[in-house]
Amino acid sequence: MPQVSILIPVMNEAENIVPLYHEIKKYSPEDFELIFINDGSTDDTFSAIKQLYLTDSRVKCISFSRNFGHQNALMAGIDYATGSHIVTMDGDLQHPPSFIPQILEQLQNGYDVVLTKRRKTANQGFLKKLLTKLFYKLINFLSDVPIEENVSDFRGFSRKVMHTIRKFEERDLFLRGVFSWVGYRRTIIPFDAPSRLHGKSKYNFTAMIRLGLKGTTSFSFKPLRISLLIGSIVSLISFLLLAITVINYFQGKTVPGWASLMTVVTFMGGIQLLVFGLMGEYIASLFRESKKRPLYIIDEMINVD
Incomplete structure (x- = not known):
């Protein structure tokens, strides 16, 4: 030896x-x-x-x-x-x-x-x-x-x-x-x-990102928990905005607003894509492991x- x-x-x-x-x-x-x-x-x-x-x-x-x-x-x-x-x-x-x-x-x-x-x-x-x-x-x-x-x-x-x-x-x-x-x-x-x-x-920037994703998904569920926290906060804000909108509707104070609508839709869409992307990384990791x-x-x- x-x-x-x-x-x-x-x-x-x-x-x-x-x-x-x-x-x-x-x-x-x-x-x-x-x-x-x-x-x-x-x-x-x-x-x-x-x-x-x-x-x-x-x-x-x-x-x-x-x-x-x-x-x-x-x-x-x-x-x-x-x-x-x-x-x-x-x-x-x-x-x-x-x-x-x-x-x-x-x-x-x-x-x-x-x-x-x-x-x-x-x-x-x-x-x-x-x-x-x-x-x-x-x-x-x-x-x-x-x-x-x-x-x-x-x-x-x-x-x-x-x-x-x-x-x-x-x-x-x-x-x-x-x-x-x-x-x-x-x-x-x-x-x-x-x-x-x-x-x-x-070892370029792309390799560093790939290694970081591998390290994160291999040793932690924290990204999913952060996604859950962000989703909960956004849902709460959305619920409050909905409640304000309903109150304003019955008070006759609603004003059409294309810009504000698009901002909310874009923000929500971005959050959803982020969460789906993180989930996709974990699912892909499970898929690679399952093939052995x-x-x-x-x-x-x-x-x-």
Whole structure:
């Protein structure tokens, strides 16, 4: 059993594979396994990993038949990891391998989960910082499980936690929420993220929104309760307006008002569409869970049992 399994989902990171490997080799113990999860890359990522394996048998790879998403790729790595400790990180070198010794030290000191928290990211624009901050504020407001702000998927955990995570069978995976939900003794290591070495980030605004919806619907019914509260308030206001309208009618004070009518109709329609949209997200999540499709399909494996 290797001392540590390092799990790295990659998608179109061909230029980063070799530099990342050398950094990991520099800071990891001699007894490690490095599992790349090739998440439907369309460039030479898989070929680069194959070449590494020919020079170092500690390099392994799980290659998907198509892109299944970052969270599913992490889960595949967790399913096949064999190390005493597990470290997950991204493949763009924005998660510095130089922190691996600190993570392993904390795990050996008795912590079950070691999280890392970004203090700042090099070359990150103001808009991205603002959107990230708003993302965490919104998801923590809506979710019943608190998510630490700027805590990334760069983490370490014990085999005990790994076996617990493997028990999860849900299809809408949000591992940051899962790691918060399971508990265990944990600590946080702050770090400054460098700029990406090669290529472009795959994590855009749309992906952030999608991840936020997945996290919210997976761990909270609060959006539905908020919708119920808003609906109750609007219904009360509508009832009061109706009562005032009836009183004015019998007093002969009614005045035709197209603008006010359209305002009320538009407002009510917007509220209804919002509530139906939220309900639709939960129903869609239930639909995906009920089909029980596999989280990923493996096309090829290198050096993985």
